[in-house]
Amino acid sequence: MIQKKVLSNGLTVVYQKQDMKSVTINVSVKAGCLYEPDEIMGVSHFLEHMLFNGTTNRTQLQILSEVENLGGELNAATASDRTYYYVKMVKKHFDIALDVISDMIQNSNFPNELYEREKGIVLDEINMVHDTPRHQQWILFHDALFKDHPASKRVLGTEETITNLTREQLFDYYRKMYVPENMVITIVGNVENVFEKVEEKFVFTGKKPSLSKIPLQENEGSNIIETREIQQSYMILGYSVPKRTHEDSYPLDIIKAVLGRGQSGWIFDEVRNKRGLAYDVGAYLDTSVDYGFFGVYINCHKKNFEKVKKLIFEQFERLQGLTEKELIDAKNYIEGDFILEHEDTEDEAQEISFWELCNEAEDFDKYVKRIKSVKLEEVKEIAKKYFTENYSEAIIQQKN
Numbered sequence: 001m002i003q004k005k006v007l008s009n010g011l012t013v014v015y016q017k018q019d020m021k022s023v024t025i026n027v028s029v030k031a032g033c034l035y036e037p038d039e040i041m042g043v044s045h046f047l048e049h050m051l052f053n054g055t056t057n058r059t060q061l062q063i064l065s066e067v068e069n070l071g072g073e074l075n076a077a078t079a080s081d082r083t084y085y086y087v088k089m090v091k092k093h094f095d096i097a098l099d100v101i102s103d104m105i106q107n108s109n110f111p112n113e114l115y116e117r118e119k120g121i122v123l124d125e126i127n128m129v130h131d132t133p134r135h136q137q138w139i140l141f142h143d144a145l146f147k148d149h150p151a152s153k154r155v156l157g158t159e160e161t162i163t164n165l166t167r168e169q170l171f172d173y174y175r176k177m178y179v180p181e182n183m184v185i186t187i188v189g190n191v192e193n194v195f196e197k198v199e200e201k202f203v204f205t206g207k208k209p210s211l212s213k214i215p216l217q218e219n220e221g222s223n224i225i226e227t228r229e230i231q232q233s234y235m236i237l238g239y240s241v242p243k244r245t246h247e248d249s250y251p252l253d254i255i256k257a258v259l260g261r262g263q264s265g266w267i268f269d270e271v272r273n274k275r276g277l278a279y280d281v282g283a284y285l286d287t288s289v290d291y292g293f294f295g296v297y298i299n300c301h302k303k304n305f306e307k308v309k310k311l312i313f314e315q316f317e318r319l320q321g322l323t324e325k326e327l328i329d330a331k332n333y334i335e336g337d338f339i340l341e342h343e344d345t346e347d348e349a350q351e352i353s354f355w356e357l358c359n360e361a362e363d364f365d366k367y368v369k370r371i372k373s374v375k376l377e378e379v380k381e382i383a384k385k386y387f388t389e390n391y392s393e394a395i396i397q398q399k400n
Contacts, residue, residue, distance in 0.1 A: 002352065002361050005195045009205050011180035013198050014352055014361045016188045023091040023189025024345040025101055028084040028353035031177040033153035034290055035081070035211045040165055042157015043173050045078040046122055050170065051085065052076070053114045055107040058100075060114065066100050073346075074100070078155055081214075081289040082357055088346045094191045102201035105178060115167050123163070126156045133234045133396045134280075134299065140394035141236040141295060144224045149217045151240075151291045179206025184356040188349040214290040216242060221390040225397065232279075233302035233397040237309065238295030239386050241287065244358045249287040250374050251382040252294065256285040257330035258322065258379075259296075259315055261337075266315045267296060275311075277304045289357050294386070302397045319383040327376050335368050 003015045031044045052074075053060045067074040072089035085104065087097040129135045139154060146152035157165075185202070187194050217240040242248050259267050260283025271281045278300035285294050298308050342348040355364040 002365060004356075004361055007180070007195075007199050007202070009180045009203070010208070011198075011202055012184045012356060013195055014184060014186040014356055015194045016186070016348060016352060017190055018188055018345060018348070019190050020345055021090060022088055022345045023094050023097070023187065023191055024086055024088040024349040025094075025097055026084055026086045026186045026188075026346075026349035026353045027101060027105055027183060028082055028186070028350075028357055029178060029183040030081065030211065030289065030357055031083045031173075031182070032079055032081040033155050033157070034150045034214060035177075036153060038153075039161065040157075040169055040173065041153050041161045042122070042155070043161075043165060043170060044083050044177075045155050045157065046118070046162060046165060047170060047174055048076045048078045048083050048085075049118050049122060050110050050115070051104050051108045053118065054109060054111050055103045056109050057103050057107060063100060063104060066096060070096065072097065079288065080151060080153070080155055081291065082354070084350060084353060086346055086349060091189050091191055094189070095197070098197060098201050102198075105183075106202065106204045108174070110167060110170060112167070119162055119165070122156065123159060126159060126162070129156065133228070133230060133232075137234045137236050137297070137394055137396050138295075140224045140226065140396065141238065141392065142293075144222045144394050145238065145240055145293060145392040146217050147220075147222065149291075150212070150214055151217065151293075175206070176209050178204075179208060180204060181206075181208035184353050184361075186349045186353040186356070186361070188345040188352070214243075216240065217291070219386070219388065219390040219392070221392060223393040223395070225395045227397050227399055230396070230398050232299055233305065233395065234297070234299050235305055235308075235393065235395045236295045236297045237312070237391050237393040238293060239388075239391055241285070241292040241294050241386055243290055243292050244287040244355075246287075246292075248382050248385070249292065250370055251378045252285055252287065252292075252386070253334060253371060254327065254330050254374055254379050255319065255383055256283055256294070257333050258319065258326060259283045260285075261330070261333050266318065267312060270311045270315060271298070271308055275307075277308050277311075281308070289354070302395075305395075316383065316387040319387075320380050322376060322379055324376060327374075327379065331372055331374070334371050338368055
């Protein structure tokens with residue numbers, strides 16, 4: 001059962017006891033490009049990189065060695081609306097894990113000699129994504145779908161914003177966003193005195209930042225087409241949908257399971273299994289902390305695009321004939337996938353932190369029950385509500 005406590009400095013700590021040999025500490029911060037000023041777009045991701053480069057107490061190598069010398073794992077990731085760090089270790093090393101990650105979060109000093117070097121690494125990452133169509137297509141899709149909406153901003157930033165980002169701007173953003181009331185710490189494993197130990201290590205203070213309210217993007221329909229010297233073409237089409245806490249997100253989970261689960265989802269089955277029109281095809285749903293989108297992605301020869309699009313919209317229409325048996329199958333898939341995905345302490349800690357940022361950690365334990373309560377007519381109504389002719393589309397196509 002999930003336990004939760006808000007410490008005296010305003011930091012939320014969540015503990016999920018699991019009888020496993022490992023323990024994971026996840027620190028999630030409500031910081032991402034969604035909330036960044038345009039001129040420093042990408043600062044959240046760049047900051048994530050810099051937190052590994054040294055503190056007032058440890059060098060970069062010492063941070064990594066203290067964890068890896070004990071067989072542990074230390075890593076991080078940045079999304080549009082959150083950044084998270086985690087350390088996973090054998091549970092007897094919990095105190096070391098907590099000491100390292102608390103030092104990183106509170107005492108990073110962004111060494112001058114590593115600052116410009118890290119810029120070069122991030123710029124290489126930006127170029128790598130641009131040169132990889134299966135990654136770049138999602139950036140173009142966001143450009144088409146969200147236009148001037150905050151969700152159109154790029155997690156990595158741009159060459160211009162990263163090049164011009166100053167160390168002072170980075171420090172200012174760090175001090176503003178990395179404060180107790182803007183983050184949550186989740187610990188999954190079997191360790192003693194969790195809340196006391198976290199309170200002893202996380203002693204920082206700071207005022208909660210005022211973040212802009214993110215509106216729902218209306219689906220207006222837009223497309224972006226880019227032509228390259230490549231052998232295959234890539235397409236995503238889809239829609240803006242509400243964030244995780246919206247009641248429509250649960251029927252949308254059902255729809256994603258029907259259309260896009262594994263190799264038996266309707267879209268994969270019709271496009272690849274039955275007709276062989278594409279190698280890579282599937283559906284993706286992201287109902288996140290402050291925004292959401294649904295997209296169908298295809299990798300095939302561009303001559304097949306219109307055939308594939310016709311099949312996709314036929315599957316959208318087919319949802320109006322969804323049966324109770326198909327609904328039950330989708331619910332069973334979601335339940336099984338949810339359980340298996342969170343058998344690992346790292347994955348479970350990340351997911352619990354996500355739910356706490358959205359609303360409250362306890363929603364994690366209620367998720368499967370909420371999915372099982374979705375009615376057949378709800379699914380049909382939500383499909384009709386969102387899957388309209390006002391779709392947005394991004395294409396990276398071959399020349400010939």
